[in-house]
Amino acid sequence: MYTMFERMKSCVFASCVLLLLGVNSPIAQVSAQVVDNTNSSVTAVEPVQNTTVYWDLGWVEDINPDGLYSRRVVGVNGSWPIPGVTAYYGAYLILTVKNSLPTIASVHAHGMYQNGTSFYDGAYGINTCGIPPGETFTFHMPLQQTGTYWIHGHNNGLSVDGFRTSFVILDPPANNTLKGGSQWQDDLGYDEEIIINLEDWYHTEHCTLIDFFLGIYNPTGKEPIPESALINHGVDSVIQFEYGKTYLLRVIAMSALARFNMYIDGHDMYVVEVDGVRVQMPEEPVSSLFLSTAQRYAVIVRAKNESESSACNYYLHADLDLDMFDNPPDTLDAFPRATVQYPDGQQVCEESAESPVGNVLMEDDFTPLVVQEFRPADISIALDVTFELFDDGVNHGTFNQTVYKTYEVIPYYSAISTPDEQAMDSLTYGPHGTVYPLDRMQTVEVIITNNDAGNHPFHLHGQHFQVITLVEGGTPEPFTATSKNPANPARRDTVTVPSEGSAVIHFYTDNPGAWLFHCHIEWHLEAGLAVVFVVDPTGMQASPPPEQHTKNCLTNGFQTEGNAAGVTTANEMSTYPDTSEYDLVEPWPVGFTTPESIGALVGCIASCFLGLGVVIFVNLKL
The missing domain is CATH 2.60.40.420 (Cupredoxins -  blue copper proteins)
Structure with a gap:
């Protein structure tokens, strides 16, 4: 058992871990329909071509992008920066990754629905076990949406060390457009696209x-x-x-x-x-x-x-x-x-001395083109955000004072390998209540209360969610249709909950999978600020993972059946061995983690040593 996304290996000779993920299944070219984001009628050029990419993931030496310091980074095919990926809606991204790093690697295509292919999501310890060193993995991602996304490592800080790049999914080219692109391009009247990373x-x-x-x-x-x-x-x-x-x-x-x-x-x-x-x-x-x-x-x-x-x-x-x-x-x-x-x-010309003070876009201040009305919640989940010093001596990020941990069996495999009744029991996924099994076709309300002094960008894998309320410096507002646009609330996949503020989001459980919800600040994710929503385990079982996905888990030391501890007997799924391996670290007294409290402790210890020194000095003089 590990704390959230714990390092697979300690840092040895300044070498760390990196990421990837994949799977194999034959895919044919796909004829596409334009995503329903406009009212325009478009005849797509058929067939839409799949996008095929090969990455050999490894260290690249002597990279100095800021001109201040040269270091090695994680790149692909011997170079960095990593070229961006462009693909078309209705086709597939066929991404083959060879892990030439000395450690396990996992890859996440940020913002992808992965409907029917949640095993490609790439959240290490949640729905993948990563790619073992020296192994190659291919995933066939169905491109079920358009828009601006990115691909990055999802374990051991691979993205921090450089494994990240843009990922854009376009409407398929249409044969009745003015600019030779898509109808959306014609509607907006733009000539070219430029990516700003x-x-x-x-x-x-x-x-x-x-x-x-x-x-x-x-x-x-x-x-x-x-x-x-x-x-x-x-x-x-x-x-x-x-x-x-x-x-x-x-x-x-x-x-x-x-x-x-x-x-x-x-x-x-x-x-x-x-x-x-x-x-x-x-x-x-x-x-x-x-x-x-x-x-x-x-x-x-x-x-x-x-x-x-x-x-x-x-x-x-x-x-x-x-x-x-x-x-x-x-x-x-x-x-x-x-x-x-x-x-x-x-x-x-017109160089700004400071940031402009004009119309600044707020997190929920926009109206989606495709209407999705506010729906009352079928289930409500409250998540209180705190950072606290725990009895392992580490300042952990928590939801509801609980640090997320991974176990011998990741949530994805527990969901697809256990009977329906056990798959819908949170204790199947661990004894600490950080995994929430959810029935299909429900509206789930998540109430996020940020008790921390910092802003936190929270990301939900596998879907966009509605931002119902967003409050700065206060508790959540009444959870009714109180958003800025109840007929069509703002939707996104990452929302910033302000310091000492709160947010209420809604999502609909129509996408089976084990979906991670976490703070996207890398350091906070690794400190344990995460939970998992297991959506429709029965639906997950209908789309089994590729053989290589399971093989990678076994190679990387995970089990692939039973509850979080690998127990496969149905009436014992909610029990865990009586061992400290499954004990949570406990928070120290409230308020002890403040800088003033830490300073007081350090001062107290220093005073003790000073006093001891005086006693020794006086005794030596006698």
Whole structure:
């Protein structure tokens, strides 16, 4: 049994663990229908081609994207940054990954529904056991949605060490469009797409950082602070604009910790997609976008006409939210920027001295194109967020004062290998109540109360959820149709719950699988801030995993049948061995984890040693 996503191996010679996942099954080319995100009628070009990608995952030496420090990173096919992936709705992404790392690797396509293929989701210890070192795994992902997503490692901080890239799913090309693309492109009137990747960057490898963060010498839980922030994998990136064109910018926050405020001098932005959900274009532009880690936006930006330019270039800013960092160093450049370059641009114009104070998009301030009305909840789950010092000496992140742990059998295999009655019993998945079995076709309400002083971006695998209420600095509001738009609430897959605030989200259990719900700050996930929703175990059993998926679990030391402890006798599924291996660490007294309390303890210990020294000194003089 391990604490949440515990390191498979300790950091040895500054080498850590990395990620991947996959599976094999023959797939034919698929004829596609355009996703129902517009009212337009489109005849797709058929057949839509599958996208085939091969990645040899391994360490790449001497990478120095911020110009300050050269280090090794996790890349693919011997290079970094990792090329972005583009595919089409209605087809498949056939991704083959060879794990050339010395440790287990897991891969997650962030935001994918994986309906019918939850074993490809890639959440290590939840619905996959990862790819063993030296092994190759192929997954065939059905592309059931359009939008802006990303692919990243999902164990042992692989994404922190560089394993991350953009993933865009387009409408299939249509044969009746003006611009040769999709109807959506025609409707929005844009000419080209540009991806904007926002990243934080660490000079120290993840394994060293996590050993300190989850160690006894960090009782207040201070998160590792990055040395730099990158835009499109560098600090001097250039984004090419042409006069008079309209662009769709796909903005992706790929950070481990950082939150960004993104804006472009001299240019308006119109939001048309949020976390892969197409939204109604607002009449008024936004001045800036706040993006927590894992969040994405697509915005329409109209380039200047030549007569407006005066040979100017402009800055695209991605200011860091310094409230996310505990005592950031003076050496951190908190205001990274890229240059928007025009054909005859000679100088930078309209440089902003500070972030704009205009129309800033809020987390739930948009209307999806496809209507999904508010539905009353069939079941309500309350999750209280706290960080506390536990009796193992570590400051853990918790829901309801419980640290998530993984066991001998991951939730996915417990769900598909046990009888229906046991599969719907939370004790089948462990004795601590961090896994919630859910019946199919229910509306689930999750009430998140953030008792921590920091912002937390929470991500749900396998679906988009409705943001019903979002409260800053207060308890959740009444849980009725009180959202900004009850007829069609905002939907996304990652929502930032503010400091000392709360949120209420709804999701519908029409997608069988073991779905992780967690804080997407890497350090908080590894500290245990997560739960699992096991949706429709019977439906999960209807789509068995590929043989290689099961083989990988056995190779990596997991079992694949029975309850969390591997017990397969039906009437013993809710029992666990009487051993400390299954005991939870317990929190220390309330309030003891504050810096003042820790300081008082240190001062007390220092006073004791000082007093002892005085006694010894006096006795020596006598």
